[in-house]
């Protein structure tokens with residue numbers, strides 16, 4: 001539930017999201033999140049209208065990771081699918097919607113990787129990002145991250161590059177207490 005990157009068709013718009021990061025992600029006590037939070041449970045600060053009750057004072061309450069987190073537009077996309085599928089959601093119902101929460105985690109990770117690859121900017125990084133972008137886009141139609149065999153092989157060839165980009169991101173997330 002952060003400030004968010006704005007990327008064309010992928011706005012990080014919390015107003016269009018069922019607080020998916022506040023439900024799907026797990027946290028350990030750390031400098032960025034002061035309590036244990038199990039994945040697929042609604043944070044105790046998430047209101048029934050999917051807004052954070054302490055958003056204005058996250059840092060003062062010890063939750064800076066929440067503002068720093070960016071789903072790179074995954075939340076609104078998954079929420080749109082959920083909204084189309086079934087009318088009124090509550091945080092408790094969302095917490096039980098495992099397939100959607102799995103989809104959110106996968107899509108957010110992929111979008112984060114695409115953004116990091118584009119930032120890295122080498123020809124190889126851009127080539128991998130260009131391979132992944134249509135897969136993320138296809139999620140809108142299918143609700144799944146589906147990687148075909150050719151792309152999987154392409155990704156394996158570029159595993160050293162992807163690992164070099166992912167390891168610092170994971171380290172950063174764990175330092176912040178993110179999942």
Ligand code: SF4
Nearest residue numbers: 022043045046052066
């Ligand atoms: S403290 Fe607020 S922003 Fe952070 S997980 Fe809980 S409800 Fe979401």
